[in-house]
Amino acid sequence: MTKLARAAIVAAAAAASGCAYFNGMYYANRYARQAVTSEQAGRTGEARDRWQQAEIHADSVIVHHPDSRWTGDALLVRGRALVHLEQYADAAVALQEAARRSRSPRQHLEVLGLLGRADLALGMLDQAHAALDSAVESDRREVRDEALLYRGRVLVAIGELESARADLARSRDPRAPYDLARLELTIRDTAAAGALYDSLVSAKTFTEEAWGPALDSLAGAGAGAHASLLVSRLVARTDLSNGTRARLMRDDADRRIAGADTAGAVAELAHVVAVAPDSVAGQTASVALCRLAIAAAATEEELGPQRDRLSGLVRAGGRAGREAEVTLRLLARIDTLAAAPQAPDAFWFLRAELLRDSLHAGRLAIAAFAAMAGRFPQSPWTPKALVAAIAGGDSAADSLHALLVQRYGRSPYAIAAANGGAGGDSAYAVLEDSLLRLVAARAAPRGPAARGPRRPGEVGDLDEEGDARRRPADDAPAARPRARPQPAGPPRPEPPQ
Secondary structure, eight states: OOHHHHHHHHHHHHHHHHHHIIIIIHHHHHHHHHHHHHHHTTOHHHHHHHHHHHHHHHHHHHHHOTTSTTHHHHHHHHHHHHHHTTOHHHHHHHHHHHHHTOSSHHHHHHHHHHHHHHHHHTTOHHHHHHHHHHHTTOSSHHHHHHHHHHHHHHHHHTTOHHHHHHHHHHOOOTTHHHHHHHHHHHTTOHHHHHHHHHHHTTOSSOOHHHHHHHHHHHHHTTOHHHHHHHHHHHTTOTTSOHHHHHHHHHHHHHHHHHTTOHHHHHHHHHHHHHHOTTSHHHHHHHHHHHHHHHHHOSSGGGHHHHHHHHHHHHHHOHHHHHHHHHHHHHHHHHHHHHTOSSSHHHHHHHHHHHHHHTSOOHHHHHHHHHHHHHHOTTOTTHHHHHHHHHHHTOTTHHHHHHHHHHHHTTSHHHHHHHTTTOOOSHHHHHHHHHHHHHHHHHTSOOSTTSSOOOOTTEEEEEOTTSOEEEEEOTTOOOOOOOOOOOTTOSOOOOOOO
């Protein structure tokens, strides 16, 4: 072979190798850079799409050119993409191979940093710790800072909190201060955590994914007022969209409700509706306002406007429509229970429980419980209703207590209340079982569209939406044909004397 021919072959091989780079690695690296830019801008969906493209192109280089000098680079890009796509097991395999084929110590440390992230996500803490111990020695700032962040997370997971605090404080990764603040909350230094969050309000880049857990953690540590103050400062930023502002306030309203700040929650929900009425946050805020209005209602006439608003939200559809439909079904259920033709006393009692436990309409529930003394004076469940009204804080609690003692003193419920709630005797159990059986009879299938056959030994109950649910009895009998429930329900206990 002449020297000219040999040179031509070498040139052709070099060109083919170059194609492996330009047709594969060029686009893999390009999509990876675009993914990072999208992540930094908060466009998570776009970033995920870019990482998927980077992984595809890198994998193409690995498959078609396994002996190329750029295969190690391709394995690194693929491993990084898979980490960001949260496909950690596949990422670990790719990164272990990338570590073996690294072309330089610098690249090797970058691979180990990513491998540590994958191992941490997979719960392999010792392996993650070892990989990140090496990666923190990188001379590249971004690799070192990310390795410090994730080693800090590993140290938190294994309980070495002081060492974790040191790593998180050293890291200049923009996520590290959020982790450090959560660690301070774990150590119960709420003041230090609050100061960190204060400093992050004006950070150059706003990261919604980081702020949500941060605010929840702060409120969970008993600093809900501070969390709400941070939200008010965050929504004043000029770089936030109306949708982002609405989501921040919507979540804060939930935290206010959990903290019993109902007035603050109502004001914030109204603000959400004003800022972004057509957004998911705005529409779900409308549903929440309806629910709070129902919970605060003093008369049943106040429920009418809320039914109308909820019906409109159901027609609009979407997540808010589904949430509104649940509340509308509860409202329809209380109407159905009030009109029950058989055992009206039992179903009136269940209606009061539904108002209290599912609609959280405490004032209406207390009134319904107390009304049983007048509506159903001979009912065996009226004493139970009076106990519930007294416990709920009825304004006439003293009178109800006197009535409970004088008229229903022999009732198992009155005896249980006098004994601090102990209701273990047989009469108490009979009453409770009878009430459950009434519910089961009413929840029995009525036609081919019913939910399906009841398993042997199951009894009915009411779920959080007020519908009947089935649960296994403690002592379910062997399977046998079930008799069709009679219209009047199972035998009722004798009323107390």
